[in-house]
Amino acid sequence: MSNLSRLLKESWTLVEEQQDKLASHFYARMFLNNPQLRDLFPVQMDVQRSRLLGAIVTAVQTVDDPDRLDEYLRALGRDHRKFHVQPEHYDVVGDALMEALRTFGGDQWTLEFDQAWRDAYALIAAKMMEGADADADNPPYWHAEVLYHERRSRDIAVLTCRPMQPLEYRAGQYISVETRYQPRLWRAYSVANAPRKDGSLDFHVRAVGAGWVSSALVRRVQPGDMIRLGSPMGRMTLDRRSTRDIVCVAGGTGLAPIKALIEEMTRANRTRWVHVFFGARDRDDLYDLACLNRLAARYPWLSVVAATSADPDFPGEHGNISDVVSRYGPWRDHDFFVSGSAQMVRATMRTLAEMQVPAIRIKYDSFGDS
Known part of the structure; x- marks a missing residue:
């Protein structure tokens, strides 16, 4: 661990338990210093409050992996163009961040800690601006027309849209979405194809409790509506150089990027076996299982195992999908793709670690609507 990384992580422990208060202070100071910045953010700040700060902290904690950090920050800079971020805004954000850290770090906040965060933030800002440029x-952002909208379960919808301009991305990546019902409120969803x-994109969306965007996409958006799309992000893409067989683990609408990866494989794969584990609470949430089974019947290299955790009469596997994966295998020589809720991803990562699957062979993206 570098000295910079050590100082950043050590200093973060001083404020970590006060993240919510720190975030509130951070935004209050930022909007006080530059009131016009408030117009770049959504009216509802309850979820947004932790997002910008969370992105900064994620970047800071990745300083010992320069390649990954560079890729992440450049992508973040491209994505933040949708907020109309200008170079001068980075100074305002940096000043507010430093003041919040000093306030909640208290007497234990040292000059060394201060300089470490200044250096780290300067790097973050520079890389993000390079990515934007x-x-x-x-x-x-891209304007896109909703072409189809289909409710697949009580709270899941599959929708297809077509951007007005070409939007290049790779299978497995995700894109942030904004609707007219919640202006300036963006949420990330994986493209499911x-x-x-023709440039069209599929999204699988579950309406969650306080999910302003997800609820609109599932219950209010209709064919003919316009939505806005941000820049593609994410590293959960196929390594075309690998010859290893593949295991995909999907929970609920985490199936979306897995389905995109399978679709990419149908165009070129001849040698790699692909095993898909698809889990949900009950059969109603296995909303795309019929399509997966049709693909498996068509392509001999593809197999599908479905499981429910709370549907005892389901004619398939039972239990959490991470536990189901552990019943098969061994998997030490496979490439893994994991997608679902944060809880599901964590459980699967623990299972794979216990099965001695090398972490370098596991790909996943951490994001969500809640």
Whole structure:
């Protein structure tokens, strides 16, 4: 661990238990210093409150992995173009961040800690601005028309949209979405298909409790509506150089990027076996199982195992999907893709660690609507 990384992580422990208060102070100071910045953020700040600060902390804690940090920050800079972020805004954010850290770090906050965070934030800002500048040929966001909207269960919908301008992405990546019902409120969703000639994109969305965007996408959006899409992000893409067989673990609508990866494999795969484990609470939430089974019947290299955790009469596997995966295998020589809720991803990562699957062979993206 580098000295910079040590100082950042050590200093974060001083404020970690006060993250909510720190975030509130951070935004209050930022909007006080530059009131116009408030217009870049949604009216509802309850969920947004932790997002910008969370992105900064994530970046800071990745300083010992320069390649990953560079990729993450450049992508973050491209994505933040949708907020109309200007170079001068980075100074305002940095000043507010430092003041919040000093306030909640208290007497234990040292000059060394202060300088470490200043250096780290300067790196973050520079890389994000480089990413934004490199993406100048693309729009800050894409307008897209909703073509189809289908309710698949009590709270899950599958919708298809087509951007008005070409939007390039890779199977497995995710894109942030905004609707007219909640302006300036963006949520990330994985694209559920590999790139198509007509440019259309599928999204699988579950309406969650306080999910302003997810509820709108499931219950209010209709064909003909316009939505806005941010820049593609995410590293859960196929390594085309690998010859290892693949295991995909999906929980609920976490199936979306897995389905995109399968679709990409149908276009070129001849040698790699693909095992898909699809889990949900009950059969109603296995909303796309019929399509998966049709794909498995068509492509001999694809197998599908479905499981429910709270549906004892389901004619398949039972239990949490991470436990179901452990009953099969061994998997030490496979590439893994994991997608679902944060809780499901954590449980699966623990299971794979116990099964001695090398972490370098596991890909997942951490994001969500809640």
